[in-house]
Amino acid sequence: KRRIAVMTSGGDAPGMNGAVRAIVRMAIHYDCEAYAVYEGYDGLVQGGDMIKEMKWEDVRGFLGEGGTLIGTARCMSFYERPGRLTAAKNMILKGIDALIICGGDGSLTGADKFRAEWPSLLEELVNTNQLTAQDCQPFQHLNIVGLVGSIDNDLSMTDATIGCYSSLARICEAIDSVDTTATSHQRAFVIEVMGRHCGWLALMAGVSTGADYIFIPENPPSENWQDEMCEVVKRHRAKGKRKTIVIVAEGAHDQNLTKISPTMVKDLLSQKAGLDTRVTTLGHVQRGGTPCAYDRMLATLQGVEAVKAVLEATPETPSPVICMVENKIERRPLLEAVAQTKKVAEAIEAKDFQTAMKLRDAE
Numbered sequence: 001k002r003r004i005a006v007m008t009s010g011g012d013a014p015g016m017n018g019a020v021r022a023i024v025r026m027a028i029h030y031d032c033e034a035y036a037v038y039e040g041y042d043g044l045v046q047g048g049d050m051i052k053e054m055k056w057e058d059v060r061g062f063l064g065e066g067g068t069l070i071g072t073a074r075c076m077s078f079y080e081r082p083g084r085l086t087a088a089k090n091m092i093l094k095g096i097d098a099l100i101i102c103g104g105d106g107s108l109t110g111a112d113k114f115r116a117e118w119p120s121l122l123e124e125l126v127n128t129n130q131l132t133a134q135d136c137q138p139f140q141h142l143n144i145v146g147l148v149g150s151i152d153n154d155l156s157m158t159d160a161t162i163g164c165y166s167s168l169a170r171i172c173e174a175i176d177s178v179d180t181t182a183t184s185h186q187r188a189f190v191i192e193v194m195g196r197h198c199g200w201l202a203l204m205a206g207v208s209t210g211a212d213y214i215f216i217p218e219n220p221p222s223e224n225w226q227d228e229m230c231e232v233v234k235r236h237r238a239k240g241k242r243k244t245i246v247i248v249a250e251g252a253h254d255q256n257l258t259k260i261s262p263t264m265v266k267d268l269l270s271q272k273a274g275l276d277t278r279v280t281t282l283g284h285v286q287r288g289g290t291p292c293a294y295d296r297m298l299a300t301l302q303g304v305e306a307v308k309a310v311l312e313a314t315p316e317t318p319s320p321v322i323c324m325v326e327n328k329i330e331r332r333p334l335l336e337a338v339a340q341t342k343k344v345a346e347a348i349e350a351k352d353f354q355t356a357m358k359l360r361d362a363e
Ligand code: F6P
Pocket: 011, 104, 150, 151, 152, 194, 195, 196, 250, 287
């Protein structure tokens, strides 16, 4: 029987458990054996009990659980060849040659590198007498399939990453709570949201809560943004608004790439706009808690597709990433998606914000 392993990697995201459940059950449905790698790449390098067979009932109740029940880690040793060599050995010892990873772009790129190196890793395992040629013979190709699990919604070629809508909902709930106290005291609040280099969470939270001003990395404000922001806020107040909400993405910066911090914005709102201002940093609250319906659905449909992709793969097929494109589940070449994602960061670094915005729009 074919053995397929699933692993979650990088920052956890609500919906990852739904993906694990779907992969395990779909693998069993197709008469394969399902395995879970615990604690991300750490588990792959440690091997042994960290790679466990999963039965149908082992994933019962997973769908509505937040975080990742099989654990995750940001593993350093896998980024070095000796770590990957041990990982390859552990997989062969377990008879696994297909790995489905739910993680961010860094985790997925690491996986594709592993796949490209696989034949030379096997050769080295045989040459160093860690395994015999006979042990390796049935496992000549490694199948890698990616699912994007991240609250940031930062991967190109997919409309939504697993976890982003749960996180957005959590941010909106938090801002709704802040709203009531802000309105009571006629205060201003600066809310910092996650997203790394991507402004999706900040932008969509702003749209969904009617924020007064939003800072995102892809579209930095004009040179005299300090005056502009205060004018906008004052205009809203003049219309009778009793509260002010400014959302700052954690990756926000000005046109010269100088970070715009929530405290900078707070000081401006206090001193220039004369508002009693507080800062609220939502932190990891945004990443925790139960997945929303959309993330459960996305994780399940993508998990199903991932197993199909493993079973249909040939040695020539490039590693796919399972995407959501205009409401349809589709496969895209993993490396192309990662390369396009990198282009956004490069455009921002080159201060070519028009291109950065265009690339994000194209997603
Ligand atoms: O990628 C998800 C994310 O939550 C980012 O939004 C944030 O920048 C980062 O991970 C935080 O990482 P950590 O949990 O390791 O502090």
